Amino acid sequence: MTPSSSPLLWLLEVAAASLAGGVVGAISGLGGGIVIVPVLTIFLKIPIDQAIGASIVSVIAVSSGAGSVYVKDRITNVRIAMFLELATAAGAIIGAAWIAPHVRPQLLFILFGLILLFSLLPIFAKLGEELPQNVTSDRMAKFLRLGDSYFDKRLSREVVYDVTGIPPAMALMFAAGIISGVLGIGAGVVKVLAHEIAMKVPTKVSTATSNFMIGVTAAAAAGVYLKRGLVLPFLVVPVATAVLIGALLGTKIMERMSNSMIRKIFALALGVIGIEMLMRGFGVF
């Protein structure tokens, strides 16, 4: 497939290719870079750095567009988001300023890929589970008042949940920040893992809260890409507007899905990203 040489057609091709990224990003809480980057590089022959530049900016559109719906519908846990953003932001700055100059990114891509593939195990263990059982708030979660409730449209009832495992969740979020800072990727996948595995919040809350947070991480990371001239404005317009429409559609789908279905989509994405990271580490693309 060769990209069109007519400007209007090219813009429409890019927009059509990006739409799915917004839907997947909004449902999984991963932002959508997982779909946007491969589609732009493979089908539209955009160099990887510029594809990631467009993806980082567009993830902000997914996060904000889907976030405006999830926050209004009270699925997002704003306190968890604010508290964990602290660890991510600190990790991102330390990663970019002090760690990036000293490590080979290849090594980190491989390490990250392996971690993601291994974290499929605990996800598989609870693949069919609809809501977390027997979770009691730990001391930090009580102090920070993190427990909350949301109305589940699929179950047609209010779901009250407690939150646990704050120290491991913070460690994961700090690591997610370092990975973002060093590799320049959103690392939304680690955010969902922190919510799902460490804190044991319901999957929809986990997805919506991760989606809410990635906008802030992506905004900080976007600065680097803007300064290096890796953001192509004419490419961003079709990608960002298409993923925004996709994200708004995605929220409607996600709210009516079962938690276990969303977790299956996430597990699939986790495997794909793990393999993608290994491939980048080994220099395949």
Place this chain on the structure above:
Amino acid sequence: MNPQTMANQSTIQIASAWVLRIGVLVSALVMLIGITFSFFHGGTAVSRMQSDGFDINLPKMFAGIRAGRGKSIIEAGILLLVLTPVMRVATSMVLFAFVQRDWLYAGITFLVLVMTLAGLVWLG
């Protein structure tokens, strides 16, 4: 949770949702206006759209907007988009502090805001 904090928490949620919605819709609109201008001025060869990078130069961007240059208008739209999550954090900080009087979360939000801005401005 007493009804008062319940009401205030929903104030933060409603405000965050509106900041995100307005930010993302306005930036998308500005970008679409920018690309329309580019089409009218004939600067939209695919080879150019695949290579012309974002240029961080605010005076040049504002001059470009006044001259009706599509690329400058798109750049302004991208900046608005990048600032949307930052505005959301700033809004929640103000509401945590002055509406909810929740100093713990106002402090947490303040640190997040400072670190995000530091990352945006200094990194790279």
